[in-house]
Amino acid sequence: xxxxxxxxxxxxxxxxxxxxxxxxxxxxxxxxxxxxxxxxxxxxxxxxxxxxxxxxxxxxxxxxxxxxxxxxxxxxxxxxxxxxxxxxxxxxxxxxxxxxxxxxxxxxxxxxxxxxxxxxxxxxxxxxxxxxxxxxxxxxxxxxxxxxxxxxxxxxxxxxxxxxxxxxxxxxxxxxxxxxxxxxxxxxxxxxxxxxxxxxxxxxxxxxxxxxxxxxxxxxxxxxxxxxxxxxxxxxxxxxxxxxxxxxxxxxxxxxxxxxxxxxxxxxxxxxxxxxxxxxxxxxxxxxxxxxxxxxxxxxxxxxxxxxxxxxxxxxxxxxxxxxxxxxxxxxxxxxxxxxxxxxxxxxxxxxxxxxxxxxxxxxxxxxxxxxxxxxxxxxxxxxxxxxxxxxxxxxxxxxx
Amino acid sequence: xxxxxxxxxxxxxxxxxxxxxxxxxxxxxxxxxxxxxxxxxxxxxxxxxxxxxxxxxxxxxxxxxxxxxxxxxxxxxxxxxxxxxxxxxxxxxxxxxxxxxxxxxxxxx
Numbered sequence: 001x002x003x004x005x006x007x008x009x010x011x012x013x014x015x016x017x018x019x020x021x022x023x024x025x026x027x028x029x030x031x032x033x034x035x036x037x038x039x040x041x042x043x044x045x046x047x048x049x050x051x052x053x054x055x056x057x058x059x060x061x062x063x064x065x066x067x068x069x070x071x072x073x074x075x076x077x078x079x080x081x082x083x084x085x086x087x088x089x090x091x092x093x094x095x096x097x098x099x100x101x102x103x104x105x106x107x108x109x110x111x112x113x114x115x116x117x118x119x120x121x122x123x124x125x126x127x128x129x130x131x132x133x134x135x136x137x138x139x140x141x142x143x144x145x146x147x148x149x150x151x152x153x154x155x156x157x158x159x160x161x162x163x164x165x166x167x168x169x170x171x172x173x174x175x176x177x178x179x180x181x182x183x184x185x186x187x188x189x190x191x192x193x194x195x196x197x198x199x200x201x202x203x204x205x206x207x208x209x210x211x212x213x214x215x216x217x218x219x220x221x222x223x224x225x226x227x228x229x230x231x232x233x234x235x236x237x238x239x240x241x242x243x244x245x246x247x248x249x250x251x252x253x254x255x256x257x258x259x260x261x262x263x264x265x266x267x268x269x270x271x272x273x274x275x276x277x278x279x280x281x282x283x284x285x286x287x288x289x290x291x292x293x294x295x296x297x298x299x300x301x302x303x304x305x306x307x308x309x310x311x312x313x314x315x316x317x318x319x320x321x322x323x324x325x326x327x328x329x330x331x332x333x334x335x336x337x338x339x340x341x342x343x344x345x346x347x348x349x350x351x352x353x354x355x356x357x358x359x360x361x362x363x364x365x366x367x368x369x370x371x372x373x374x375x376x377x378x379x380x381x382x383x384x385x386x387x388x389x390x391x392x393x394x395x396x397x398x399x400x401x
Numbered sequence: 402x403x404x405x406x407x408x409x410x411x412x413x414x415x416x417x418x419x420x421x422x423x424x425x426x427x428x429x430x431x432x433x434x435x436x437x438x439x440x441x442x443x444x445x446x447x448x449x450x451x452x453x454x455x456x457x458x459x460x461x462x463x464x465x466x467x468x469x470x471x472x473x474x475x476x477x478x479x480x481x482x483x484x485x486x487x488x489x490x491x492x493x494x495x496x497x498x499x500x501x502x503x504x505x506x507x508x509x510x
Contacts, residue, residue, distance in 0.1 A: 102480055145481055192477035197491060202476045305491075316445065319487035 006386045010370050011225050013054040015109055016129035020047045023077055024137050053223045054106025055390045059183050060221055062086045063176055084172055086179040087147040092133040098140045102186040104389045110368045110397040114313045147179050184217050187391055194307035194392025204235050220390050238301040306384040307393045310344040318344040324381045334379035365400040420444050422489040425498040432505045433459055444486030448479045472502045
């Protein structure tokens, strides 16, 4: 089901970044030298360049960026790097938009470069490297989640004392460990959320051992495909037929009669799984047809729902129950990306215009996953296996809707 | 949730987004109980609104380091910026309520 080549390519995707580091002057006003005082009203900045994994998270870049700061000639920058508290670091896109650190870097790029249309930009696709600003102070707690235990103790962080003296000595590595734990916590909870959608419970995530969870995270931190995917594949592989409703599976066999592997002739006409089933994570009982089938693996695998989120500029994130298969009367077929978007974005105009093939040419529609244009005919089950982010969700960015 | 803070863009949202959903709070472990367990909340609000509301109801003071954890369906902790309507749509129970289990110590994972 999973196409290992595609999965590996998606995982390997990197994004060239130009990161402008804003170096605040105020903190180190005691720094000797007249020049510092002369320009004290204005921060100054320095740019650095790196490739960031699309599936990774911005705070995980902080150690690298700190190393770059330490290499700068300016003793002030080196001093800032030495005393850097990673929990105060945040990133900003062009136009002063604070970036959510719990979104994958690639998704952030796709969302925040949506407004750059070919007509307004010299370059198309959007200008690369993607230019970000790294900020060391004035963390916008109202706009982005704090990096100080947001999920375990979700309160707005109190701003650090601004007297330039660290409260207690703690080496950067220790502070960074805490920040990474906060990011990991957010990641694991997203994994659980997507697990719940796929399987009706978080059993798969919860039964991972501490070592396996650690391996998953190390794989993400170090961008190691084998380390991450050897665990992750278990989380996103759909349950077998016996564990949930037969309807979608049996309907799939009727829609794909040419596949000889689908030996079963079950054509039970059960209703599609309803949202209410989610409240009772216990497995649905086997129907008589399923019980008679001696080889469950001859039937196609399917998740309960495909975890998807859709993003449009200036609109709240859309998330809904996307069924792997859709039924229209007697006929059932794989849910396409277009169908999924019509569920996620019911108010969107492009759905109707696209389906009637009279799409307006003035606003080119783009549907991006991992920065790639994805055909609207793509089945969501396939996308859920091959194009999920590391949090288990298929994040779709839509322009022109 | 009459005393919850209003979302900045609430007025400009469409009618669909100003719809309300029912949230069902359930205590876990030694968490204090509420007199009233069911509340209506505007679906376009962020989950942070729910956290702030429950914190106020239970008088849990962040300043003193008191912990309050909110889980959906005893399963996961949503990010504070997730939209309540999305969570309700995807995870409501058979009665149509979004069940939120709250705890004063870590309960699930």
